[in-house]
Amino acid sequence: MTDRLVVDAMVDRLKAWGTTRIFGYSGDGINTFLGALRRHGNDPEFIQARHEENAAFMAVAHSKYGVGQYGADAAAGTGIGVVISTQGPGAVHLLNGLYDAKLDGVPVVAIVGQQDLSALGSGYQQEIDLPALFKDVAAYCEQVSVPEQVPGILDRAFRTALATSSPCVVIIPHDVQQQPEAPPAGEHAEIATAPVWEAPRVLPTDSALDAAAELLGSAQRIVMLVGQGARNARSEVSGMAERLGAAVVTSLLGKPYVDESAPNCAGVMGHLGTSASAALLGRCDALLIVGSNDPWTEFYPAPGAARAVQIDISAQRPGNRYPVEVALVGDAATTLQALAGRLAPDEERNDAWRTEVRERVAAGRTLAAQRAATGAHPVNPERVVAELSALLPDDAQVALDVGSCVYWYARQLVLPESVPAHLCSTLASMGCGVPYGLAAKLMHPGRPVVVLAGDGGMQMSGVAELITVAARWRHWADPRFVVCVLNNGDLAEVTWEQRETEGDPRYSATQHLPSFDFAGYAELLGLQGIKVTDPEELADAWGRALNAESPVVIDVHTDASVPLLPPFPQGAAKLPAMRAALEQEGQAGARALRLLNEYAAQEEKLFGQ
Template structure:
């Protein structure tokens, strides 16, 4: 036996897998692992979050911003339970994360010991691809290798549970023998290309169509050039999923922006009038905004063959890497002159851009949240990284922010969990400390998790090469998205006890932490606030007092029915005149011909 412990083996295995930091929160169930991290002398850093859920979000953010594997750790019992939300974020958005979780000593398992939870069933759904309780020291290297390989191969979270007593046990020197599996910490991606017959069928379908639309998701993150080339060849328009927004240049005249409930009028026109749909790396769930089934013939490209046909009836599936599949498809497509269809798409994109500008200019009390994001255009540094929380701010990001090419922007897309923006932003900053970060968050998400993690920002910012970490808080004293959902989906009036938030002085709190805080209550001050934030020598919280009654209106024609439902909810509210006037203004703008 060597003098090393099992925990030392874990840390060494992490280094071989290329892990340079672990996010988490300590506790007695993981103390052996903490000791090994300390002994590693910084080879694997430990990033302490304020809560295990936020640590898990950091691991997800690390995976999203770096393309690597995020690693998170927690103690047993409540710490393990807290990881679930972040791990489900990883599962639903398809990113690789490995969780190393402590457990009570093996000698007491099954005795209802303090903080004893049966962790394998707890994680069985979220880590359905791989969850394993380690029982003996000899298992550790093999289990870790399988967790990392599975996380990478399946783009999913995997969980390794290590009992407390086992972490401090002596590490054995493994030899190949019966009952022992010696593995290597290595993995290689499969070279995945669609079948030739499927490529031929997809090309025939698209060549025969007159009005082609592309729906582009996060699976096209390495295929931006191929997407544009096909759209140009076919005279097509491009819409994106929310997660696909960063991977298509929205300054192009035929790019219609995000689709769905929080999407644009241009994307609604594109998907509502196409006769062929090419879905690239998207699993967007807003199915009511797809073409009506039967109205468009569809081809879908996805690295995960299980997702083909998952959201829309697809005639031809191309299972493979998006860039390689599109390049092979492009050689089979016939170039066509840009005709009436492309002209109509570009006209709708132009109309949307006018509409977006008009909406941001609508007077609000005191500040229109759409203008907050619009003022960021032209000011966002070309090397920035963006994180977005869940809530009404997602709508303004989707509709108003034009990302410079190459600027990553991430959020909890499919799980849509509040509280992710600051943990995501921290992960981005730790991965790339020389690049500025912008985090957009509502006051509900900040009160839920963000304010606590500002403590982490304050603790770490002086270690960063570039100190710029700009948090923009939309403070409307309301859970605005849910309020509008109540009106829209249930035709219910606002429920104040549920929706109203206590006021929190975010800018003053930032100053209390030694950061810069800027309070904005006049829309004319927004540009200066962004400029000051990007010129600051420390992280900045911009607190903008925004109007909760700016409506979250879906694009027409689907939004027309939604607006009627919203009006019914407003009719049952006292003093809803301001919200009703804003809703009517937005609806009238939608109906305005030609923008």
């Protein structure tokens, strides 16, 4: 008779998969498991968030900030993200973070408590049909019914999460947790498994590589669209761009994986992207997509205007966003190496295109500088991020919340090659910024963290997780944790969407945010708070925060009237609706209309047709 319980076997299996920490919040449905963590000396380490949704965001970010390709994480000792919650409301709260993992393609394992098996089906307190709840979000979801299932279900959850880059869910009823450990004996219907997984080596066929080389070799104006699938192919992307004389643009998720300072790097594509990327995508005759599934289809070349090759590790994705002629299914780095061997170095070919690319990129950087210098009241948010770009330490980690701050990140922040940056991109859920920053800090406690967030995202969940920062920062090797709040009193991204997409004036009842003293709140928590209302104070504020000996909240009062104008030519088509909406606002929209016209004139001068 063993004294070990099912939950002790679970803890051992988690450690076998390289799990170093578990994010979550306690509840009676998982109390037995939490007791096992205590008996195991808090190994893996339990990280208490202020809300299960934030714990799920932390687990996703843990995987994103992990070492290299996700499959290497367990071997590197970091493990993929693991989150735990009780049944009922705790389980429901996990959904937002798990959908972040699903849509951004990130492996996460969720362990969810459940009422006793004997109570299920009776409408018991906090009883929810958990398999039905997680059916859409999870690539694998299974409920443990007997102790012998535990190793196999956990192993399959981790393997599936890694193999599919998806969230997986293990449901463990409370009474099953309390039963004695019973390793499967290998008898009939008792399945013995092992905690092992190896990333496959995926390569395209020779015929596909030959076809891609022929297509690209005959093109004159090539653009490479680089996504997060190129996370381990930075040098191969750079080498291929040089060989082809290509411009490099990125998806939002691909931004951290290229050399943004290179003269052929045009920045992020799409509605929140750069004018240089839009101009070059509109001019190319060939498109090489590397590990991207970017959704901004109106910013791709018009169908038929460019021939396309797509590299992706998943055979499901090529042709998903653009009509490609050649699909190369394989790892980005290895595939680019194989493709490069079939292409002659471009020493003179495409010189005119190379020149155009450099000119467009230079014009884009001029436009970014002009916009950061454009007067606003109190502070132009573009200048806030531009000032950070000049001061960001090479060993920093960046986390983004969702909102207008993402536009300024995409257009103004030039990331050093050593700086990771992550956000909830495809789901685009507000409130992820500080949870992401905490996961980054826990992953690499000796590196500074910078979180960019709006007041909307901070009010949604960021202020709660600052309590977590205050509780933990004294244990960090490097105490620098900077949260910059772009505080404009408005849900600015949605406000500008109302004007652009609907042609409607700003609706104050839905868009106005209550005032909140973020700097003062930080001081109440024992952190440092810096309030900025003058753009000339920005450099000093950033300098103080990035050299502080405790976490800092920079509360920058920014101007919600600064327009979120899409890049031209797509943005030019939106101007009439935006202007009409602002004219309906009367005096309240006068400054926004003036700034919109100023931004449009700058764009027209540098990128007008």
